[in-house]
Amino acid sequence: MNKLPPERRAEILGMMVEGVSIRAISRMTGASKNTVVKLLADAGEAFSDYQDRTLRNLTCKRIQVDEIWSFVYAKQKNVPSAKAAPADAGDIWTWTAIDADTKLIPSWYVGARDGAAAQHFIGDLAGRLANRVQLTSDGHKPYLEAVEQSFGADIDYAMLVKIYGEAPGPAGRYSPAECVGAVQRRVEGNPNPAHISTSYAERANLSMRMGMRRFTRLTNAFSKKAENHAHALAIYFMHYNFVRIHQTLRVTPAMAAGVTRRLWDLADMVRVLEEWEAKADA
Numbered sequence: 410m411n412k413l414p415p416e417r418r419a420e421i422l423g424m425m426v427e428g429v430s431i432r433a434i435s436r437m438t439g440a441s442k443n444t445v446v447k448l449l450a451d452a453g454e455a456f457s458d459y460q461d462r463t464l465r466n467l468t469c470k471r472i473q474v475d476e477i478w479s480f481v482y483a484k485q486k487n488v489p490s491a492k493a494a495p496a497d498a499g500d501i502w503t504w505t506a507i508d509a510d511t512k513l514i515p516s517w518y519v520g521a522r523d524g525a526a527a528q529h530f531i532g533d534l535a536g537r538l539a540n541r542v543q544l545t546s547d548g549h550k551p552y553l554e555a556v557e558q559s560f561g562a563d564i565d566y567a568m569l570v571k572i573y574g575e576a577p578g579p580a581g582r583y584s585p586a587e588c589v590g591a592v593q594r595r596v597e598g599n600p601n602p603a604h605i606s607t608s609y610a611e612r613a614n615l616s617m618r619m620g621m622r623r624f625t626r627l628t629n630a631f632s633k634k635a636e637n638h639a640h641a642l643a644i645y646f647m648h649y650n651f652v653r654i655h656q657t658l659r660v661t662p663a664m665a666a667g668v669t670r671r672l673w674d675l676a677d678m679v680r681v682l683e684e685w686e687a688k689a690d691a
Contacts, residue, residue, distance in 0.1 A: 429622075431446060449640050454640070479624050482633055505517045510665075513663060528551075545606055547571065552568070569591055574587045617645065651678070
C-alpha cells in the first residue's frame with residue numbers, strides 16, 4: 410500500500426496540532442481527504458498506545474483534574490431531529506489530568522460525564538502514579554466515588570467548588586456565567602490549602618479549545634465521529650507532552666517530568682507512528 414513519505418506525514422501532523430481542518434490540510438498539501446483521515450486514525454491509535462505505555466510510574470506531586478465539553482455530529486438537544494445521526498452523536502466530554510509542576514498531561518478520557526466515566530478516568534490516572542499525590546477537582550459529584558474506589562485513603566484530595574452568578578445576556582444565547590466565589594472542601598487526607606486549585610487544568614482546557622477546531626464553539630468544525638474526536642486528542646496530547654516547549658518551563662512537559670531527556674520534533678512523532686505500523690503489520 411502506498412504511504413506518504415515521512416516528511417509529508419510530519420507536515421500534516423504539524424497542521425493537525427495547529428488546528429487546521431482536514432479539508433484545509435487536503436487543499437494545502439495536495440493529499441486527498443481520505444489520506445488525511447487515514448493518517449488521523451493511524452496516528453491517533455499509535456500515539457494513544459505509545460503514551461499508554463510510556464506515561465507510567467510518574468512521580469507527580471500535585472494533580473488537577475477537569476472536564477471539557479464538546480459534541481459529536483449534533484448537540485444533545487438536537488440529536489432527536491438530526492438526520493442520519495450516528496449512535497454516538499451528542500454531547501461528549503474530555504476528562505483531563507495535569508501535573509501542576511511539570512504541566513504533563515498523564516491521563517485523559519473521552520466519553521460521557523457520568524459516574525462510569527469518572528471511575529474509568531480516575532482509575533487510569535491512579536495506575537500511572539508512583540507515589541501519593543495531592544488531587545484537586547471541581548465539585549462534580551462522580552469524582553467522590555471514583556477517587557475513593559481508585560485511591561482509598563492513600564491520597565490528599567480536595568474539591569474546589571465554584572459559585573456562579575446569573576448568566577449574562579438573553580436566554581438561549583451562549584454566555585458563560587460569572588464566577589463569584591469558590592469554596593475549598595477537604596475530602597480525604599491532608600491537602601495543602603495553598604495548592605487546592607484547578608487553574609492549570611482550566612488553562613489546559615483553554616489551550617485545547619484554541620488549538621483544536623473540533624472544540625471551537627459556534628462553528629461547523631465539530632467532530633462528526635466520536636472515534637476521530639478521540640484520535641485528534643491523542644495526536645494533540647502527544648505533541649503537547651513531547652514536542653511543544655512550555656512557555657514557563659522552557660522544556661516540554663515530558664522532559665520536565667523525566668519521561669524523556671531530549672526535545673522531540675514532528676519527525677519523532679512520525680517515527681513512533683512507523684514503529685506502531687511495523688508492529689501491527691508483523
